[in-house]
Amino acid sequence: MRFFRLTYILFIAFRYGLDEFFLAHARLKWLRIVVRVAFFWRPLSAPRAVRLRLALERLGPIFVKFGQVLSTRRDLLPPDLADELAKLQDRVPPFSADQVISTLNRAYGRRYDDIFPVFDLVPVASASVAQVHFAQLQDGTEVAVKVLRPDIQRVINKDIALLEIGAGLIERLFEDGPRLRPREVVAEFAKHLIYEQDLMREASNASLLRRNFSDEKLLLVPEIYWDYCQREVMVMQRMHGLPVSQVEQMRAMGIDIPKLARQGVEIFFTQVFRDGFFHADMHPGNIYVAPDGRYISLDFGIMGTLTDIDKNYLAQNFLAFFRRDYKRVARAHIEAGWAPANTREDEFEAAIRTVCEPIFDKPLKEISFGKVLLRLFETSREFNVHIQPQLVLLQKTLLNIEGLGRQLDPELDLWKTAKPFLERWMSEQIGWRGMLRTLKEEAPQWAITLPKLPRLLHEAMTRDPMQKIEQGFTLLMAEQRQRNQWLMLIAALLATLTVSLWLLSA
Numbered sequence: 334m335r336f337f338r339l340t341y342i343l344f345i346a347f348r349y350g351l352d353e354f355f356l357a358h359a360r361l362k363w364l365r366i367v368v369r370v371a372f373f374w375r376p377l378s379a380p381r382a383v384r385l386r387l388a389l390e391r392l393g394p395i396f397v398k399f400g401q402v403l404s405t406r407r408d409l410l411p412p413d414l415a416d417e418l419a420k421l422q423d424r425v426p427p428f429s430a431d432q433v434i435s436t437l438n439r440a441y442g443r444r445y446d447d448i449f450p451v452f453d454l455v456p457v458a459s460a461s462v463a464q465v466h467f468a469q470l471q472d473g474t475e476v477a478v479k480v481l482r483p484d485i486q487r488v489i490n491k492d493i494a495l496l497e498i499g500a501g502l503i504e505r506l507f508e509d510g511p512r513l514r515p516r517e518v519v520a521e522f523a524k525h526l527i528y529e530q531d532l533m534r535e536a537s538n539a540s541l542l543r544r545n546f547s548d549e550k551l552l553l554v555p556e557i558y559w560d561y562c563q564r565e566v567m568v569m570q571r572m573h574g575l576p577v578s579q580v581e582q583m584r585a586m587g588i589d590i591p592k593l594a595r596q597g598v599e600i601f602f603t604q605v606f607r608d609g610f611f612h613a614d615m616h617p618g619n620i621y622v623a624p625d626g627r628y629i630s631l632d633f634g635i636m637g638t639l640t641d642i643d644k645n646y647l648a649q650n651f652l653a654f655f656r657r658d659y660k661r662v663a664r665a666h667i668e669a670g671w672a673p674a675n676t677r678e679d680e681f682e683a684a685i686r687t688v689c690e691p692i693f694d695k696p697l698k699e700i701s702f703g704k705v706l707l708r709l710f711e712t713s714r715e716f717n718v719h720i721q722p723q724l725v726l727l728q729k730t731l732l733n734i735e736g737l738g739r740q741l742d743p744e745l746d747l748w749k750t751a752k753p754f755l756e757r758w759m760s761e762q763i764g765w766r767g768m769l770r771t772l773k774e775e776a777p778q779w780a781i782t783l784p785k786l787p788r789l790l791h792e793a794m795t796r797d798p799m800q801k802i803e804q805g806f807t808l809l810m811a812e813q814r815q816r817n818q819w820l821m822l823i824a825a826l827l828a829t830l831t832v833s834l835w836l837l838s839a
Contacts (some may be wrong), residue, residue, distance in 0.1 A: 338491060338492070342392060342495060345388050349384040349385070349387055349391075350377045350381070350384050351384065351385060351388055380413065380417075381413070381414075382413045382414045382416070382417035383417055385400075385414060385417065385418070386400065386420060386421060389418075389421065393488075393492075394425045394460070394461030394462075395461060395488065395489055395492040395493075395526070397421050397461065398461050398526070399496065399522055400418045401421050403415075403518075404416075404421065425459050425460055425461050426459065427456045427459040427464050428464065428483060430454040430455075433464075433466065435483075436480050436481065436483060436565055436566065437449075437478075437480065437566060440563040440564075440565050441563070441566075448470070448471075448561065449468040449469060449476075449478070450469060450471060451468055451469035452466060452468040452469075453467045454466065457477075458618075461482070462482055462485055462526070462530065463479050463481050463529075463532070464479070464480060464482070465479050466478045466480065468568075470558070470561070474558075474570075475570075475571040476558060476568050476569065476570065476571055477568075477570070477572075479535075479566070479567040479568075479569070480565065481532060481566070485530060489523075489526050489527075489530070493519070493523045496519045496522070496523075497516070497519050497523075499515075500515035500516045500518065500519045501515075501516065504516060525634075525635055528634065528635075529634040529635070532562065532564060532565060533562055533563070533564050533567075535567055535634045536557045536562045536567050536569070536633075538634075538636045539557055539633040540557050541610060542554050542604075542610070542612065542633065542636070543555070545607075545610065550627075551596055551600050551628065552600050552627065552629075553572065553623055553627050553628065553630070554629075554630050555569040555572050555629075555631070556569065556570040557569050557570075573623070573624075574621035574622050574623045574624065574629045575621060575622050576617055576618070576622075577622050577737065578617040578740065580740070583622055586624060588622065588626045590742055591742045591745070592626070593622065593626060593628075593741055593742075594737075594738045594739075594741040594745045595738075595742075595745070595750050596628065597628065597734060597737055597738050597741070598734060598745075598750045598751055599750070599754065600628060601615075601730065602751055602755070605639060605644070605727065606647075606754070606755070606758045609638060609639040609644055611636065611637045611639075612633065612635075612637075612730070613635045613636055613726040613727075613730050614632060614634065614635040614730075615630075615730055615733045615734060615737065616733055616737075617740075618632075619631045635726070637726035637730065639727070646665060647727070648755050648758055649665055650665055651751070651755050652752075653665070655755075657690075659685045659686045659689065660682045662682075663676075663678050663681040663682040663685055664678060666681070667681070672716055673716075673717055680716075681716055684715065735747055
C-alpha cells in the first residue's frame with residue numbers, strides 16, 4: 334500500500350510541476366528532462382507557489398496540515414511560498430454519521446443516545462484529525478463533542494513515513510539541506526499530529542488554559558466534562574459567540590473593536606510570559622467573541638510551552654528591538670548558542686541593524702512584525718543561525734496574532750501595546766519584585782533545610798574528612814596486601830621451578 338501511495342504522490346507532484354523544486358539539483362537535471370517529456374501535457378501557467386498549494390490540497394488533509402506548518406517556517410521558505418501556503422485551510426469532508434455512532438458506542442461501551450439524548454449528527458466543523466458535533470447531556474447541559482476521525486492513525490503513520498523519506502533526500506542532495514534540518518521539521522510535525530490523536534491530552538490542555546485564565550476577565554475557555562472524555566471523544570461546554578472575523582456583526586453588537594484588538598495582544602503576551610503555556614493555533618476559526626466582548630478560545634490540540642530561560646531570552650530580545658539595541662540582540666543570540674561561538678558580534682550587529690533600521694523609521698503602527706521576522710530569517714542564513722524548534726510555534730502564533738489584530742483594527746500599534754507589558758514582566762523577573770517572588774517560592778524549601786543546617790555542617794567538619802582519610806588508608810593497605818600476596822606466590826613458583834630443574838639436572 335505504501336508503494337501505491339508513493340506512486341500517487343509522485344504523480345501529483347509531477348502533474349503540478351513540483352519537479353521544479355526537488356529535481357533542481359545538478360545531479361538530477363537529466364531526470365527533470367525525462368519528467369518534462371512524460372508530462373508534456375500538464376498546464377504550468379500558474380506560479381510555483383500556487384501549484385504547490387494545489388498539489389498539497391489534492392494529496393489530502395495530512396499534507397494540507399504539513400503545508401500549514403511549513404508556512405510558519407519563513408526561515409526555510411522563500412516569501413512567495415510561505416505566503417501562498419498560509420492560505421491553506423482544512424477543507425476536509427466530514428466522515429459519515431455511521432462512523433460517528435460507531436466511535437461513540439465503542440468509546441462508551443453502550444449506545445451513544447444513552448449518554449446524549451440530543452445529538453446532532455451533522456458536524457459543525459470538520460478538520461483533518463477530528464470533527465465537532467453539538468449535543469446535550471442527560472441534565473440538559475449543552476455540549477460540544479469532538480470525535481476523532483476513524484483510522485486516522487494508520488493514515489498519519491503512512492504519510493509521515495513518506496515525508497521522512499523526502500526529508501532525508503533533501504538533507505543528502507542539497508548543499509543547504511543540513512542547515513534547513515528537514516528531518517527535525519518533519520519530526521516536529523509528526524509529534525504534534527500524534528498529540529492531536531489523543532483527545533484526552535487536548536482536554537488536559539484546555540483545562541490548564543482555563544485554570545490560567547480563571548478570572549475570566551480577558552479569555553473564556555470551555556469547561557471540560559471529564560466523565561465523558563475518552564481518547565477518541567472529548568466533551569466540553571458549548572460556547573456561544575461570533576467568529577472573530579465577523580467584524581461588522583460585532584460592531585453592530587456594540588463591541589469596542591480597537592479595545593478587542595489590544596486585548597488579543599495582551600492575552601498572547603500573558604500566555605507566553607506569565608504562564609509559558611500558549612494556544613498555538615489562534616487562527617480566526619478557533620477564536621470567537623462572546624456577546625460581552627470577551628474572547629473565546631477553541632481547539633486545544635496544538636499548544637506551545639516555554640521554559641523560564643526561553644521566556645527571559647525572548648523578553649530581552651523584544652525589548653532590545655523596541656529600544657533599537659542591536660548589539661544586545663546579537664549578543665543574546667551568541668550567548669544562547671543560537672549563533673556559532675566564533676560569530677563576530679560587531680558584524681552580526683551590523684547585519685541586524687541593516688534589517689531593522691529601515692523598518693523602524695516608519696510609524697510604529699505601520700511596522701509588520703512578520704516582515705521583521707522574515708528579514709531576520711534571511712540574515713540568519715548568512716551567519717548560520719539555527720532557528721530553535723521550541724520557538725517555531727511561538728513565531729507562528731505571533732504572526733497569527735498580528736494578522737488578527739490588524740484585521741480587527743488596522744490602526745493597531747502592536748509594539749506600543751506590547752512594550753509596557755514586557756517591561757513590567759522584566760521588572761518582575763529581575764527587579765525587586767522578582768527577588769521577592771523568588772524568596773516566596775524558595776521559602777518552603779528553606780524551612781525544611783535551615784533546621785538541618787547545623788547538624789549537616791557539624792558532620793561535614795568532623796566525620797567526613799577523617800572518614801575519607803581512613804577509607805583511603807584502608808584501601809591503600811588492602812592494595813599493598815594484595816601486591817604482597819602476588820609477590821609471595823610468584824616467589825614460591827620460582828623457587829619450585831628452580832628446585833625441579835636442579836633435581837632433573839642431578
